[in-house]
Amino acid sequence: MNFFVVYISPAGSTRHAAQVIGDELAALGKKCSALDLGGSACRATRKTVLAALGSESCLFIGSPVYASHPVPEIMDFITSLPAGAGCCSAPFATWGAVTSGVALFEMAEALAVKGYPAIAAAKIVAEHSLLWQFDNPLGKGRPNADDDRRIRDMVKTVVAAVDAGTARPLSASALNYQPEALQKVMAGLVLSAVRKNLPQISVKRDLCTLCGDCVMACPAEAVQLAGGPVFNDCCIACYNCLRACPEHALQADFSKMEAGLAQRVKDFGEACETVVYLP
Ligand SMILES: Cc1cc2nc3c(=O)[nH]c(=O)nc-3n(C[C@H](O)[C@H](O)[C@H](O)COP(=O)(O)O)c2cc1C
Structure with a gap:
């Protein structure tokens, strides 16, 4: 099995999680190819990585949660994947302690369609990247050492299952954890429209x-x-x-951002936890 870590990370938290994954893979003696979809060397590396994917590949793929969804670059990358044969995936999403939304669910669904069923997933609490000017941003200091440990444990479990040939996909409902009423609200949030209401x-x-x-x-x-x-x-x-x-x-002008997001934390009511999902 070949291992890949693909991510985008405007403010650095998803890159941190990707690095923890890469380091753990190395500690377990696995080589992996990494691709930062927002990086300046992205175009050439993207071609090479896409050419190497397709058979016997295990893809860790990470996105920040933006307006309850993965960022468009990640969904575009998944759409561009070659059809997978003997492949699997582990989507991960960093979120700023407001809501992890439907990001993992949408990534896993799209990955399954391409033949990369999710055998693990993680939502990872991170500092909210819209609050960098504030003293006490939501998710301050996250991901922390405990979050990193959970990420490393996920990697260990994935590698053990892949090596033993016992990897099983997550159940279809495992990542569909938002209450039904909120799923509808989240489905209606489109980044291009939400952007107009941001500073x-x-x-x-x-x-x-x-x-x-x-x-x-x-x-x-x-x-x-x-x-x-x-x-x-x-x-x-x-x-x-x-x-x-x-x-x-x-x-x-970000002056109203902190109060607005505090209200949304109440509206969504999601526990501020890093969670790893395993079959
Ligand atoms: C435009 C925008 C929308 C965001 N939407 C959400 C959200 O819906 N829920 C949430 O918890 N955090 C949200 N965040 C915060 C990011 O998900 C969080 O800070 C993430 O870790 C950023 O990843 P990065 O550091 O890799 O860029 C948003 C951030 C931005 C910039």
């Missing part, structure tokens, strides 16, 4: 030096320079551009 980015062209840091920081190839940064529809609202700008030429 809008304003460009202060007089401060912009055209350094291109915003272009480099964008994991979705959504920023170009044309006399200043301009955004296309691929924007996933990660605000990496704004964080990366050394001149503060990109600005947005």
Whole structure:
């Protein structure tokens, strides 16, 4: 079995989880190919990884939860997978202590369609990436050592099952854990629409030096320079551009974010826990 770790991670938490997975695979003597879908070397590596996938592959695939869903790049990658023969997967999602939504369920469903049934999955609590300007962000300090231990235990279980030839898919309902009424609400949340209600980015062209840091920081190839940064529809609202700008030429007002998200934590009522799902 060949092992792969594919992820996207605008603010770094999903990358951290992916690294823990890669390190544990190495500790267990397994080689793995890693692919950061938001990284600058992504295009060439993506081709190589896709060519290597398809038979006898075990794919760990990770996304942040954005508006209750995986980010579009991850779902696009799953759609582009070659049909799997003798393959399996372990989707993982980092979430900012508001709701893990239907991200794992949607990833697992799409992976099964392509012939990569999920034999494990994990929702991992992480610092909420929309609250980086606040002192006490939701999920502060997560993933922590205990979260990492749970991730490593998942990897150990996956490798043991694969090596023994006893890997079984998760039941169809295992990742469908949101209450039915919330599933409907979540299904209606589409990132492109939600984005319009998030703090809008304003460009202060007089401060912009055209350094291109915003272009480099964008994991979705959504920023170009044309006399200043301009955004296309691929924007996933990660605000990496704004964080990366050394001149503060990109600005947005996050002052209402903390209270708004605190209300959503109450609405969703999901326990702030890292959970590993096994058959
Ligand atoms: C646009 C946007 C939407 C988000 N939506 C959710 C959400 O629905 N539920 C949640 O718990 N966290 C949400 N988060 C927080 C991220 O899921 C969380 O911080 C994640 O760990 C970020 O991963 P990264 O550090 O790999 O980028 C959102 C963050 C952003 C930027």
